[in-house]
Amino acid sequence: MAVKALDADTSRAAMPTPPISGSAAADRIADALATPNPATYGERAKVTAFVVRRFVDRGLLVDLSANSDSTLHHPGQVGQVCRREDLADLVAADTPLGPEQAAARLGVRRVEFDHLVRLGWVLSPQSVEVRFGTSRAGTVDVPLYTTASVDAIPAAHPEVDWKQLRTVEKGRRSPLAAPRREPALVPA
Template identity: 80%
Template sequence: MPPSRWSRAAAEAMDTDAIQAAMPSPPISGGAAADRIADALGTPNVIGEKAAVTAFVVRRFVDRGLLADLSANPDGTLHHPDQVDQVCRRKDLADLVAADTPLGPEQAAARLRVRRADFDHMVRLGWVRSPQSIEVRFGTSRAGAVDVALYTTASVDAIPAAHPEVDWEQLRAVEKGRRSPLASLRPAPAPA
């Protein structure tokens, strides 16, 4: 490893070690943080049932700067339990969780009251971006696995206001099998 990379990695490791040394208890996983947040909302996550709050929401809280990720693992997060408890005491916790709740493409299209094909054009146009995807398996084989993009509820809800040039009522009235009015639009050029 080049010296500059090693120095950065060593500094990050020392910061993590210092943080962990100052903690009264070990860090908790993103799943455990999600469980604490769900409990704080009065909607506990129950094994075997759809989770009220997921690790996806916890990752969005990290993106917002509400929680620090103490892990260098891209497949999971670790959090200071006191920081999670502090987030759980926020008066706007329910609103934050609702805004960061994941939606698949079908759910996003239904929320906007448009066809899935229209939502796919919105993605192509760059009107909404997926911060994370999940692997969904069909059957027991990896050959039947597909990646499904997830979108935050807030990012989906923001689309109509961000694009007033679209006649949303007309778009919502397009019948199945008809070409989307969004099909002829081109993505805006990327800023230089």
């Protein structure tokens, strides 16, 4: 049986309002929380497209875009999400944290957080490119973590003495560091 391709008119009839971008969805979610995103470029947004992507991952929104760099969403579906009673909690759980922010949230040094990442105890669902200076050579990818995934680490790993981990002094070896291996002895 042949599958009939949808033409543009059929698509428009199925969705009478055009899809909105991830950033527009983030703006609508921020408005629903009575914390509108700033209209001025350079100011920090209250709700970002990162949160919208996490909502897609959770199955709360559907991404209508075939482009991996951006998302498109049905405005009616975004409206349904905006009416959820637990919207503030969902946004808080999916707020992005960089590695420094995540370490500070856990109350550990950055090196301890790097070990948590190395151990696979927290995963970055997305990274952002940060530019230093004006050349492309001055860019680095910074991984982002969700607040919920960072907050879940201590409960998921009760075998760690978190009190001790939070008091390791600068310059001291992390208790999470892999043990040093002794060189293998070669028989004579």
